Structures are given as C-alpha cells and as structure tokens.
Amino acid sequence: MRELGRRSEAAAPVFRLSRADDGCPSPGASIAPPPLPLWGARPTILVARTGQRDVVTAACPLALDLGLAPGMAAAHARALVTDLDVYEAAPEADRAWLDRLALHAVRHWTPTAAVSGSDGLWLDLTGTTHLFGGEARFAARLLSFVRRLGFTACVAIAGTPGAAHALARFGGAATLVLPEGREGEALAGLPLRALRLAPEALASAARFGIERIADLYPMPRGPLARRLGRGAVERLDQARGFLPEPIVPVVPFEMPCAERRLLEPIATAEAIEQVISDLVADLVADLRERGLGLRAAVLRCERVDAREQLVTVGTARATRDAKHLVRLFRLRIDRIEPGLGIEAMALAAPQVEPLGAEVIGTGFDSGPRAPDLAPLVDQLAGRAGEGALFRLEGRESDVPERAIGRTGPLAQPSGWPAWPRPIRMLARPEALSGVVALLPDHPPRRFAWRGRSYRVVAGDGPERIHGEWWRTTREMWAVRDYFRVEAETGERFWLFRRGDAIEDRTGDLSWYMHGVFG
C-alpha cells in the first residue's frame, strides 16, 4: 500500500552528516543521532583484515541467531549464510563515538568519565546519581538514552571499576546494580577473562585449570603471583576493592569565554567599545594561558528588553592580539542596535587554534622581516566581506577561462606557463564578423568587432588549445586556434578560431575576440 502513495515524499536521511569532533566542540551541543542501524531484514556482519584473512569482528542479532559469531573467518560465515551483508569494521569511527559519548557524560552526568577498552565507558557515579533519582533510575535513563541513539548497552554499577567492567560484559543482565561490598560474590561465577588479565596470564591459567574467578580466591597469593604474574593479582585486588584503581577522566574542552554584567545599561558607541576592550583583554589573557589563538569570535549583547544582539568577527590567521581584535569589533559597533540599553555582554571564541609564542628577531639576523598581512586582511574583510579578498592561482588547464581559480588571501599560489596572455579578457568570447583569413594557419587580414573594422598588420600564431574531452563529450574534438594580432591603429588583440580548418568536427571556423594585450 505504501508504494501506491506519494512517491515524492522526502526520505529520512540515512547517512546524516555528524559534526566532526575537532577537540573543541561548543558546550551544550548535544550528540547528533547516529546513522540508523544498518541491519534490517538481512543478517549483517562486520569484518576486519587480520593477516591473510578477514575475521568477523561483530555480528548483528540476526546473524548471531544464525550461528555466526565474532572471531569466525569471514569466508566461513559467507559459506554458512548466503544472503549476508558484509561491511568493513571501522574501529576509528567506533572510538570517535565512544569519545563523544564520554564527553557527553562529562558534561551531563558526572565529572569523571573515561573510555574503557574498545567498547565501554566508565562513569564514576559517586555522589551524582541522586540528581537522577538513584542508581537504578539513572541506569534505566542511560539505557534509554543510548537506545535513542541507536545502540544497545549493558549497565553495571558496582563499587570498583574492575567489578563494574566485568559485570557489564559478563553479568548477562542489561542493568545490574551491585550493593556495596558484594564484589567478591558477584564476580565469583564469572570467567577469568572478565578480570582484564594479560593473554599470557590467561594461557597459563588455562594450563592450570583455573576457569572461574572464584577459583582464585582460595589460592595463596605468593604462588598465584609467581604463576600468573603480579598483574593478575593486582587486577583481582582492584576488582574486589583491596587496591585502588583511579579512572583518568576525559577533560572536555571549555570554549574560551569572557562575560561582563553591567551595573547600568549602556547605549553609546564609546561605552560599548570600552566594554569590548575589557572583554577582549579578559579573553586574550585566557587564550594566552592556554596557548590558543582565535579564528572566530562572537560578541553577545543582552539588551534590557531581553533581546540578543550577536556580532561575529573572523580572522585570517589565529591571533590573540588585543589591539587587532578591538579594531575588528570597532568596525562592527554600528551593527549593534542597543535599543534601550545593553545590560550584559559576553565574548566567546567558538573557533580556536593552538598558537604558541612567536620568535621575534634577535637583532643579529640581517634584513627586514616580511610584513604580516593577516591584520590588514582581517580589517579589509571586516569592511568588504569575507569573499572580497582573494588571490588567484593557476589551475591545471590549458583552456584560458579555466586556468585561474580563487584562493585564500594568505595563500602563496603558483603561477602560469609563460605563453603570451592578454591583460584583460572578455568574460564570454564575442563573435567577429567579416573575417578575411587564409586557412588554416594564418591570422585574419581584417575583421570587424563591435561595429568597427580592423585591418591586421601583424600576427602571431596559431597557439592550438584542445578541448578537455574528460570534462564533456562536446569538447571531444573541439579545437581553438589562438592568434595574437596587431591592428593598423595599434590595438593588439587575442583572437581565436574554432576548428583547425582540416577536420570538420573540430569546429565551425567561426572567429572570436577573447582578450586584449597592452
């Protein structure tokens, strides 16, 4: 029935672009939903290349039901299930998601959160769960949050990180809240690898016939440490709470920000400029302490009528020069409408880059330093707009119109080959009329353009430029023959003829004006 309905409905975006996590996301930015789960009606597995073969690293519930399991060879899995969707595993993307979740946890749930292994998060819930209605309520809330994101999860809350790690992965329940001091009992029935032991320790334990964690409890500690290594004993003690195991928390990036609340509302340009210079001084001090320079700054002015005015400046290069920033804002003060008065102003730097100390001249090196154009570029861009300042760079094309491209104002572009080129060029070539020319290789003797006829006394050429067949099929055989001609009255033009006058399909032998030489 769905098929009979309108077909022009907008489809839900399957691959939603998530914002790149560049280390300085804005605070309060919530995590965007991930792509919809890829598994649906067909079993799906992820494979990764290890050595000479592909190994299954993850399998969807459907595939698990069909008997596929992580660790299996991909060829084996394909042989077992014929209609199988196979994708490459992307551990970096998984890790990025975990990092973002850890950042989210730090901002919303607890100050101490860290990524645990390749598939988990540690949250230190000490003293924070009462804000969410207790540990059980918090765990339920966490589960529904990750379900909304499209993930499944297991939550275990225990007194030690080691126990929580083991119970979340091997406990078998979606939510498990362990009462205080019961770690030993809860861990007793779990397999030994729940303790995060080194592979050698696991191998030797298997040799001694130790399978469960409970088997370790009655063993004397000295021989245990000799046989499985000190690490194993430490892990056991950490899980049972005899040794501390600190969590190294993720530290979220705080956007540099400065704020001033004013005693009296201000409305004059001078007062606003004063506040701006104070704010910039605060922000610059913060930036200097953290070794950052800003690329963009947003000034937020709160008016007494609860409206906000936003002013943004951008810089061509990371800077923390207070004078320069104040000058950039001064150019924009007239865009602020103070209304009845501004009662608070805040300055934030949403885009920052590392900026270390700069070496200034020692006085021994000779020669003046090249002037820095970045402040001027910012100033001019503030007046005329971002796109108004540019440089031109060479592009790899012989077609004259395509040989130039715009680039940033601080770039160091490369030039062009030294074929004679005009100083000014028409945006679109204009057709010539009344052309008298010897074919195929001579410049025209006379032509008329824009209502005037010219008699040519000298000419150079042809310079043959072929069409770029890899762009469009229309240019497959196209040829332009360029001539540089001088008219009797001293004009020097750049003309071209379409076609090489031998093959018909190279062009129709029409003539065009394209540029002028000085």
Next chain:
Amino acid sequence: MTAPPFSPPRPSAEELQALRETVARVAAARGPVLPFGVGPIDHLLNAGGLDGAGLHEVAAASASWSDDAATTLFAAGIAARFAAAPEVSALWALTRFDLYAPGLEQAGLGPERVLYAQGKNDRELLALCEDALRDGSLACVVAEVKAADQTATRRLQLAASEGGTPMLLYRRYRRYGQCPLTDLSLACTRWRIGSLASTPLSMPGVGRGRWSVELVRQRGGPPFSLELEACDDQGRLALPAATRDRAVATGSADLALGHAA
C-alpha cells in the same frame, strides 16, 4: 693688510639653516623614490622617479579597450617594481573583475605578489584603499575607479604619506570622449597612456608593444609626453630603439631637458 677678495653676497648662516630645514622637511615627507630606469623620464620627473609615499593617477588616452589594457599594464608594471622585494604584496582593488591574472604575471606581478580586493562600489573601494594604505604592510595599492572627487584624492594622498605606501589610482572612463583626468585631484603625478602601433619586425609576428606615455601634470615640474616600449616581464619600460640611438648621438639633449625641469 690686503683688501679682502671680492665675493658675491652670501646668505647668512641662519638663512642657510632655515633653507636646509625646509628641504629636509620636504624630503622627509616624501617616501623612497622609485626611478623608472629610463633616462628621459627620470630626468623630467621632479623627484627623479615616482614618490613611494604618494598618490599617482593613470588614465587611458581614449575609452578604447586596448588603451585601457595599456594603462592597466603600465600600472601593473609600476606595482611590480614597487613589489619587487621578496614576500611583499600589492593590493589590486576593483569593482568589476575582468583582469586576466596570467597577463599580470607577464608584467612582473605574479600571483604571489598581488592580493585582489573586490568592492561593491567606488566609495567602498576607496575606503578599502585608505585602510590598506594606512596599514603600511603593502608594497603598493592599485585601485580602478570611475569616480573619485578631490576630497577622495586628498584622503588617499594623506593616507599614502601616512603609511608610506604608494597609491596608483586608475581612473576609468565614465563617459565616452571625456578624459577622466579633467577631474580635480591632488595627485603627485597624473599619467595618460595610449597604445601605439609597434615597430614592424623583419619577420612575421607582433613586436613589443609601444605606448604613448604622457605626463599630464606633476608637482613642481612640467608635463611631457614620450613614446615608450611596453613593460617587460619585470615591469620595466624601455626607450624605442630609434630614440635610444638618437640619445647616444646627441648626448647633451638629456642634460638640457633636465635643466628645463
């Protein structure tokens, strides 16, 4: 006791000192001078070249497209010679972009030496130029405008001397047949450039361009008019071969012209 020898009346030490101070003040207000490297022009120019901290105006001899191109190349050549040091840039401000950058490179103004600024109108453009001149980090500022009144040129001249940056103002034709240099201006020099037929080569081909370079007005010097060869890939002008030969034959002509200036 002999009578002192006859001497013409000499100015007193105070007068000399005052004169020296005046000269020093005027010289300090001027920036470094950029000579053309072409004997007759440098002789005829009051400062011996273009003032490196002043406003200079150029305009085409007619509204035709090739005169326009010659004027653009003339300005580009001067800008290229101002920006000859490594890692410095010239600013080229314009409202409608029809320059062809490879052509500019062939006048010595490579893509790494020129920063373009596109303004919405002439007023915005002149404001941009003023900021750029005051900043002082550019080697030269070139602007193509259609209208710039006397106040605007005064502001540009002040900004140029303040920032120590030369300014080339290219006045484009507003009305057919009316030379844009008829507007009042405070520029140091005003030039009018037209393109001429080049010297015929002995083989087929187009020779080096030939321009009529006319100095319409300069501060403290007479106007003059010359026929020169177009600038090369370093932005340098040259005397036509015939004139060069003649200059060698009659060596005192330059000197006489220099005294007249």
